[in-house]
Amino acid sequence: MLLISPFFWISATLLAAAEPKVGCPPPYKEQDAKAQTTVMVVLSPRMPYALQEWRRMKKAAQDAGYQVTGLRDPRVPLAEWKEAVQASKDTELLNMPAINEIQATAFGALNHIPSSLVIHCGKTHPWPILGVMPDAAWLEVLHSRTAQLEATACC
Numbered sequence: 001m002l003l004i005s006p007f008f009w010i011s012a013t014l015l016a017a018a019e020p021k022v023g024c025p026p027p028y029k030e031q032d033a034k035a036q037t038t039v040m041v042v043l044s045p046r047m048p049y050a051l052q053e054w055r056r057m058k059k060a061a062q063d064a065g066y067q068v069t070g071l072r073d074p075r076v077p078l079a080e081w082k083e084a085v086q087a088s089k090d091t092e093l094l095n096m097p098a099i100n101e102i103q104a105t106a107f108g109a110l111n112h113i114p115s116s117l118v119i120h121c122g123k124t125h126p127w128p129i130l131g132v133m134p135d136a137a138w139l140e141v142l143h144s145r146t147a148q149l150e151a152t153a154c155c
Contacts, residue, residue, distance in 0.1 A: 036154065037120045037146050039066050042099050044073035044113040045084030053132040054114070055090065060135040061142060071099035073113055118145035121154035 039061050043050045058068045070093065072081055085093045099109065109115040109128045116129040125145045133141070 037066055037118060037149070039068045039142060040099070040117045040119065041068065041070050042073055042104060042109050042113060042115045042117075043070055043093070043096070044076050045081060045088075046073070046076065047113040049132045050114040051084065051088045051090065051093065054093070056135070057114075057132065057138055060138055064139050064142065066142060070096050072096045073110065074098040074101040074104065075110070116142075118142060118149065120146055120149035121152075123149055123152060125149055 041054070041057070043054055045051055054070065058070070061068045072093075081096075082094065085091070101110070104110050104115075107117055107124060107126075107128055109117055111128070112130040114130075114132060118125040118129070125148060127145070129138075129141050129145065
């Protein structure tokens with residue numbers, strides 16, 4: 001199995017961004033880039049703060065211009081999920097779809113919950129954001145992941 005350093009990904013991304021892109025539009029404004037950026041958050045009732053903090057973290061990201069989608073941990077049986085959601089009184093979560101377990105595992109999104117994947121122009125950042133955090137820290141990490149993904153053009 002070939003392992004590549006995460007620093008290789010950043011270096012390759014930054015080098016690719018320095019190359020002129022033929023036929024690409026001029027760089028996006030920050031607001032346009034965020035509108036094209038989705039944050040997928042994997043939730044589980046087995047990590048109580050994940051459900052408790054979901055609304056706050058979702059709102060903070062949406063207020064900053066990100067599209068936010070919630071997905072449930074596929075390892076949690078549906079009956080357990082529904083019981084926890086009913087106890088939390090957050091009916092928005094009741095019919096939340098599960099993330100594909102194989103894909104989630106490949107992205108490291110099941111190592112800790114909540115786990116957030118930042119996706120820009122169809123590219124997923126290789127490092128998930130793990131855990132609950134205060135709004136300022138949450139937004140700082142989202143902006144950082146978005147900036148790294150913006151270094152590669154959407155076209």
